[in-house]
Amino acid sequence: MKRLARLGFLLPIGLTLAGCGLQPMYAGGSHGSVARTLSGIEVGQIAGQQGWLMRNALVDRLGASGHGASRYRLDVLLDDQITGFGIRSNNTVTRERRTLRARFKLIDASNQTVLLDNTAQSDAGIDVVTSEYAVIAAEQTALERLSGEVAEQIVAQVALYARRHPPAE
Template structure:
């Protein structure tokens, strides 16, 4: 009975046009060519460098650039969990990324999207520990955003005609 349900589910997904983003066709040479044609513009600050390096690794850049990816990062932190002495016990860190994909043939904006990622961490008595946690949290957030940007680009290119 379970086998019949599983087969029915797979057939139902196929009938509605579902296809995995990273299937054999999704990671085809055409998709790789599209992703390799994305030039990642420099991003300000150390976090920007980390994000750019992750994107360059994921995109396998090196082809002839047809698109430019422009990213602007910002971060914001807010304390909460207030103790009786008015000191915060936790901090929430949010990293914002404004993402623009520009077609180099005519300098047209292909898409623009605002993304954000949030995490929180405990505040302790050691200033060094707080700084270390804040930096580590920010690094993890920009790497997460880089993965989301990569997936967003792949999703965009599945809707575009095949690469030349």
């Protein structure tokens, strides 16, 4: 009886969701328009250690080789800042915030048209302790994590673009 009551409760919710027009982003699996678009993106070189981390994170998430004859190119410009705050009475910093911001452009490789121009960013807090090594390690770990988070945001925005503008066959 309880199962029937639960089913009676869940059925209207299921029908409501079915009628709302939501569709899976990656419909069609690896042969769907979003997956085809993402795998056809070449990620341009990005300067510096931050760029190396970001490019690797993007290539991993896009499922692309990162080079070769691609339909699209993704150009990324990074801004990495560490700001100190939380000042002690002796004017030493107790806390830092590392912010990684990426401005990215999705470009049609055939005619160099900018299809998508947007930004993504994330930040992380870092405790400043007496060990300089520990602070450097924390800053590096924060950069690695932020690179992954920003890469996920970029791929999500590109996937939304690809969903709204499927490539012509």
